[in-house]
Amino acid sequence: MAPAGRLLLLLLLLRMRAVPSAVLHKGIGEPCEEHRECQSTCCTTSTLSPQKYCASLTVFRKCLSWQKPEGYPCSDHNQCRSSCCVTNNHNPLRFCTPRTVFLQCLSWRKPNRDYCSEHRECHSQCCLSLTEAAPARCRPRTGVLAQCLPP
Structure with a gap:
């Protein structure tokens, strides 16, 4: 019976050695710096804060970063939910702006x-x-x- 107990103990130890690699991956909502740190392989911003967190993938297995809603300052179209970053008056600052009914992104004129x-x-x-x-x-x-x- 001693050899069977040793074999069982050896199998348990081997299994425990395999588990920590999965445990090292962070869960949804935990802070991260790179995609590979997360169980979901998705490390992205979730608010205006530059801090990144592990996030779930979309239905299409995409890792999407948080995007600014309308009215927030922006410097590029991909920062906005509407994918539309334009000036809205004489001021050179740009803001996230809704698209037109025809899905156009029109600059203020x-x-x-x-x-x-x-x-x-x-x-x-x-x-x-x-x-x-x-x-x-x-x-x-x-x-x-x-x-x-x-x-």
């Missing part, structure tokens, strides 16, 4: 009578100077075909 230097700056897409000496301003489109023509 200057209203009529604002100073401009090129057409794409204006909401009307029309930047004209009334005289050679006057500075260019955003103007409404005119005519039957709504063209960018001086009045």
Whole structure:
């Protein structure tokens, strides 16, 4: 019976040696720095804080990082839930903005009578100077075909 007990003890010890590698992986919600630290192989941010945590994978086995909701400052489209990071007024800061009904990400443009230097700056897409000496301003489109023509 002693050899059977030793064999059982040896098997238990071998099994216990195999288990710690799985135990070393962190569970959902635990702080991490790299994907390989997590059981889910997904280490990502979950809030505005730069601290990363182990997170679960999506149904499609993707590891998605937390993205900012509308109104939060951003520097790139991929930081926003809407994938739309644009200016929303004269201020050069950019913010997460909702997409249009047609899923477009449109930048804010200057209203009529604002100073401009090129057409794409204006909401009307029309930047004209009334005289050679006057500075260019955003103007409404005119005519039957709504063209960018001086009045």
